[in-house]
């Protein structure tokens with residue numbers, strides 16, 4: 168393939184300003200048990216604990232409520248959150264918060280409870296419907312204190328300035344991007360990953376890998392986000408297969424959690440790309456798991472983008488353990504695609520879109536929604552085929 172240079176591949180321009188946000192976090196075993204201590208430092212009267220039935224069944228919610236009890240705090244548990252959290256679940260959670268006179272929120276779970284908790288927080292402080300916040304910097308007033316305990320190694324909702332909510336009426340997902348939805352503190356405890364089954368482990372890790380890759384090729388990346396993105400890619404690519412085969416290995420789980428954290432820091436500041444734009448569109452229409460959508464789409468987007476950011480993708484390939492040497496670009500691209508496809512196949516994510524319910528009639532509507540998604544703005548290649 169002929170190499171075309173692009174502005175993306177030039178050295179960082181010292182005249183360009185870059186902002187870098189990152190919340191406070193604690194990383195390590197038993198971090199989840201500090202929830203009570205931190206809720207107390209926020210002078211909590213009553214805490215709303217936002218979680219879901221699966222996380223409750225795994226026992227992680229109870230660990231958190233016990234720590235609240237130990238700190239002498241009262242709480243209400245709201246677990247009406249489904250995967251791909253709906254706008255009505257956010258509004259129902261806000262009603263529980265108000266009815267219970269809560270003043271601090273603790274979210275325990277994967278991206279769904281955490282995004283729902285962010286939604287509840289901004290609905291409470293701004294007294295508006297959750298769907299009115301779609302877009303960048305549309306949140307006027309900060310939310311009540313939010314403490315997150317993530318239980319999946321993937322979404323990084325616990326440290327990001329993104330909240331993704333499903334508009335069930337329009338069957339799409341809205342992205343709320345604002346500094347106002349960055350949690351106050353994240354208690355990142357790798358022990359919580361031990362309850363994840365192999366398929367969810369693979370889906371969430373491939374979501375995190377996609378965060379690292381899309382942040383690294385984003386036109387608004389910076390030398391700071393690059394450091395985090397490459398380390399995320401290295402940690403996830405080198406440990407994903409081992410962790411899926413050794414689910415009880417805390418050391419491997421810790422490496423994936425650390426990779427996810429690096430990826431989250433990178434994408435929260437450099438944003439994402441076409442894989443996520445299409446995953447949001449797919450997940451909104453057909454309620455497919457977010458990580459699974461990304462895993463299925465990632466290599467196709469890399470193939471599409473490669474010609475405008477080949478030097479960046481080369482660095483990604485090397486972070487994934489490839490020795491690309493002086494290979495021609497076409498061979499480099501083929502090796503990188505094979506590496507991504509290999510990670511997906513070893514993770515046993517084998518479904519094709521049509522097996523998940525996507526048919527030809529869905530393509531125009533999926534494409535239209537994806538093209539309008541905020542993540543598409545930072546995809547490195549902007550020449551898209553015409554949607555009819």
Ligand SMILES: [Fe+2]
Pocket residue numbers: 322374375378443457461
């Ligand atoms: Fe994601």
